[in-house]
Amino acid sequence: MALALQPLAYGAGDAEAGKAVFTRLCSGCHKIGPSARNAFGPPLNGIIGRQAG
Numbered sequence: 001m002a003l004a005l006q007p008l009a010y011g012a013g014d015a016e017a018g019k020a021v022f023t024r025l026c027s028g029c030h031k032i033g034p035s036a037r038n039a040f041g042p043p044l045n046g047i048i049g050r051q052a053g
Contacts, residue, residue: 022032029041036043 029039030044032044036045
């Protein structure tokens with residue numbers, strides 16, 4: 001899992017840099033948006049603020 005090896009940034013960050021990281025490391029398995037469907041991993045719609053587990 002590539003994400004586990006990446007340092008995490010919290011708070012006010014660089015949205016464009018975050019988008020680039022997501023595109024490079026996450027978008028192959030996860031989608032976001034109204035047309036997002038299950039791929040190799042689940043869609044990530046609505047995960048902000050949700051309790052893990």
